Amino acid sequence: GQNIDQPTEMTATEGAIVQINCTYQTSGFNGLFWYQQHAGEAPTFLSYNVLDGLEEKGRFSSFLSRSKGYSYLLLKELQMKDSASYLCAVSADYKLSFGAGTTVTVRA
Amino acid sequence: SQTIHQWPATLVQPVGSPLSLECTVEGTSNPNLYWYRQAAGRGLQLLFYSVGIGQISSEVPQNLSASRPQDRQFILSSKKLLLSDSGFYLCASRRLAGALEQYFGPGTRLTVT
Numbered sequence: 001g002q003n004i005d006q007p008t009e010m011t012a013t014e015g016a017i018v019q020i021n022c023t024y025q026t027s028g029f030n031g032l033f034w035y036q037q038h039a040g041e042a043p044t045f046l047s048y049n050v051l052d053g054l055e056e057k058g059r060f061s062s063f064l065s066r067s068k069g070y071s072y073l074l075l076k077e078l079q080m081k082d083s084a085s086y087l088c089a090v091s092a093d094y095k096l097s098f099g100a101g102t103t104v105t106v107r108a
Numbered sequence: 109s110q111t112i113h114q115w116p117a118t119l120v121q122p123v124g125s126p127l128s129l130e131c132t133v134e135g136t137s138n139p140n141l142y143w144y145r146q147a148a149g150r151g152l153q154l155l156f157y158s159v160g161i162g163q164i165s166s167e168v169p170q171n172l173s174a175s176r177p178q179d180r181q182f183i184l185s186s187k188k189l190l191l192s193d194s195g196f197y198l199c200a201s202r203r204l205a206g207a208l209e210q211y212f213g214p215g216t217r218l219t220v221t
Contacts, residue, residue, distance in 0.1 A: 031208050042198055042212040043152070050208075087151070091208050094140065095167075100151040 002026045002097035006088050011105045012078055020073045020102045022088030030091035034062050034073045037085045037101065046086075047073070078106045110135035112213035114199050120219045127172075127186040129216050131199030134180070141182040142200040142210060143174055152198065158182060194220045 003025040012018040024032070031050040035043035049055055049064035049071060061074040075082055085101040111134045121127060133139055143155040154167045156174035164174050171190060175183045182199055196217050200210040 033209060042215045045209045045211060048209050089152075094202070094208065095142075095154060095157060096152075096210055097154070098152040 002090050002092060004088055004090055004097060004099035006086075006099040006102045008100070009103045009105070011107060014078055014080060014106055014108050016078050018075045018078060018104060020075070020086050020088075020104070022071045022073070022099060024069050024071070024088070024090045024099075026069075026090050026092050026097070028092040029066065030094060032062075032064050032071045033089040033091065033096065034060075034071075035087040035089060035098075037087060039084070043087055075104070080106050080108070082106050110139070110201055110203065110211060112199055112201050112211060114197075114213040114216050116216060117214065118217050120221060121189050122221055123191055124188050127184070127189055127193070127218070129184040129197055129199075129218075131182040131184075131213055132180055133182075133201045136180075136201065136203050138179060138204050140202040140204065140210075141176065142202070143182065143184050144198045144200060144212075146196040146198065148195070156184070189220045191220050194218055 006022045033048050034046040036046050037043040047062040049062050054063045059076045064071045083106045085103050087101045088099040089096040113132045140159050142157045144152040145155055146152050158164050158176045161176055172186050196215050198215045199213040202210045
């Protein structure tokens, strides 16, 4: 099975940077995913890491260390619309297991 | 790109009543399909997944069942709903060719009363 841990809540100021950490224990690792979920809506795909290192996509970056079972999602230049839950998910045997999510609140 | 449709969007059902939620996918063939449930304030729980027509794998023992009568149609059913079945039900699709990410439909919010 999978064991995925991420912080429950984080608060940051508009324009700032926030880093959401995710640690996992798994067997049969295929990749690590980050999703954004606004309240009452379905998750939307943000990023995918299969190899160690940093993947950058505009204001969002995701990092993976497979040997440490560790990933983070970095959100830069925070905007009010970034207030949402961010879900870390691990793929094993082509199925996703999700963490409980980190609720990020962006304040003006 | 693929588009995932789910209906109904919202459903209120009494305990003991049957359930049928439908998911259809456009823009891809032979996708892997998934049903998830998200209880209020909780993470996503994988319920069922399917790699092809008539092929269903169950992840969690429960009073729900799933069927895949066509390549791009995935149905979640129950004969008798329980209060604990309330939640946000999400269908997801993964293309067989290409990356491993899954894309989600808009979801069905089910309240069992």
